[in-house]
Amino acid sequence: MTKSVDLNADMGESFGAWTMGDDEGLLNTVTSANIACGFHAGDWDVMAGTMQAALRHGVGIGAHPGFDDLQGFGRRRMQVPVDSLSNLLRYQLGAAQGMARSIGADVRHLKVHGALANMLSEDLELAKTCYGAVLSVDPEITIMVLAGTAQQAAVEALGCRAACEIFADRAYNNDATLVDRRQEGAVIHDPEEASYRMVEMIRAGGIITRTGKLIRTRIDTICLHGDTPTAVSIARATRAALESDGVDVKMFDGKVL
Numbered sequence: 001m002t003k004s005v006d007l008n009a010d011m012g013e014s015f016g017a018w019t020m021g022d023d024e025g026l027l028n029t030v031t032s033a034n035i036a037c038g039f040h041a042g043d044w045d046v047m048a049g050t051m052q053a054a055l056r057h058g059v060g061i062g063a064h065p066g067f068d069d070l071q072g073f074g075r076r077r078m079q080v081p082v083d084s085l086s087n088l089l090r091y092q093l094g095a096a097q098g099m100a101r102s103i104g105a106d107v108r109h110l111k112v113h114g115a116l117a118n119m120l121s122e123d124l125e126l127a128k129t130c131y132g133a134v135l136s137v138d139p140e141i142t143i144m145v146l147a148g149t150a151q152q153a154a155v156e157a158l159g160c161r162a163a164c165e166i167f168a169d170r171a172y173n174n175d176a177t178l179v180d181r182r183q184e185g186a187v188i189h190d191p192e193e194a195s196y197r198m199v200e201m202i203r204a205g206g207i208i209t210r211t212g213k214l215i216r217t218r219i220d221t222i223c224l225h226g227d228t229p230t231a232v233s234i235a236r237a238t239r240a241a242l243e244s245d246g247v248d249v250k251m252f253d254g255k256v257l
Contacts, residue, residue: 005202006163006221006252007239008032008144010064010113012050013041013073013227021226027053029235031251032060032221034111034144037092040066040074047099055105060251062144065092066113073227074114075181082126085116086133093137109163109254110134111144112151120154121146121177127154135160142254148176148207148217152257161254163220166201168194168238169228172209176217179210189230191237198222199241220252 011027012035013020020041027033033054036042042050054061066074068088080088093110100107112120112130120127127150131143135158145151147164155162169188171179179186188194201208206216224235239249 003202003246004248004250005219005242006031006060007224007235007249008034008062008111008165008221009224009226009231009235010034010036010111011226012036012046012064014046015041015043015070022232023050023226024053025232026224026226026235027057027059029232029239030059030224031249032062032109034062034064034113035096036113037063037065037096039068039088039092040070040113044095044099047096048103051100051105052103055103060108061100061105062109062111063093063096063107064111064113065089067116069115074116077115077119082129086129089130089133090137093134093141097138107138107141109142109144111165117146117151118178121149121151124150124153124157127151128157131155131158131160142252144221146176146178147219148215152217156257159256162257163252163254164218164257165221165223166198166207166219167223167225168198169223169225169231169234172207172215174209174211174213174215176207176209176215185210187228189228191230191233194234195237195241198238199245202242202247203245218257
């Protein structure tokens with residue numbers, strides 16, 4: 001049976017007159033879109049326009065909530081009381097759902113952004129609390145998680161729909177977490193290298209870390225960061241390489257792990 005995989009990208013990250021990424025270019029290639037909810041990036045007009053474009057391209061719509069950190073693009077760790085953090089996620093998901101419904105679309109999935117995502121990949125109890133807050137708003141939503149981390153363990157414990165994600169443009173530590181962006185080689189900009197890595201990981205059935213360690217894991221979707229300068233080229237190269245290797249690139253079906 002031919003293996004299938006989804007391609008997702010973070011987008012909708014422009015703000016007012018400030019443009020971030022080539023969303024239209026990505027939507028020609030990816031199958032799912034993680035759309036910023038106005039806290040780490042984006043605004044109401046950008047969210048609406050990005051969702052309309054995703055619907056037009058037949059791309060699955062997802063909410064991409066993060067810390068209230070526009071200046072730091074959601075990449076600074078913040079200490080927020082868990083009750084408030086839960087409400088922060090509910091608030092952003094609700095905004096995304098309202099905007100999607102206004103254009104005749106649905107929010108299929110949710111993927112937490114940036115520093116908050118990194119924290120959830122390390123802390124099982126925090127991940128369970130945050131994902132529980134999301135499920136309190138929409139019990140049927142698919143939660144996109146970093147494969148092989150505490151995020152995956154959390155959705156398994158909660159028994160919810162999930163999609164396990166690996167990254168085309170990021171290097172991995174030996175515990176399946178992402179290498180800190182401040183370290184050399186953490187972000188991969190070369191489309192050929194990124195696409196080769198994805199074919200290699202799909203064939204191997206798991207994450208290959210920067211030291212060569214294989215972490216076997218379920219893989220449902222591959223992420224391409226929309227703010228990476230070569231994002232569109234990476235997306236095109238990755239899709240072409242996967243399809244050439246017999247992988248069917250299509251929107252994921254969220255399943256209980």
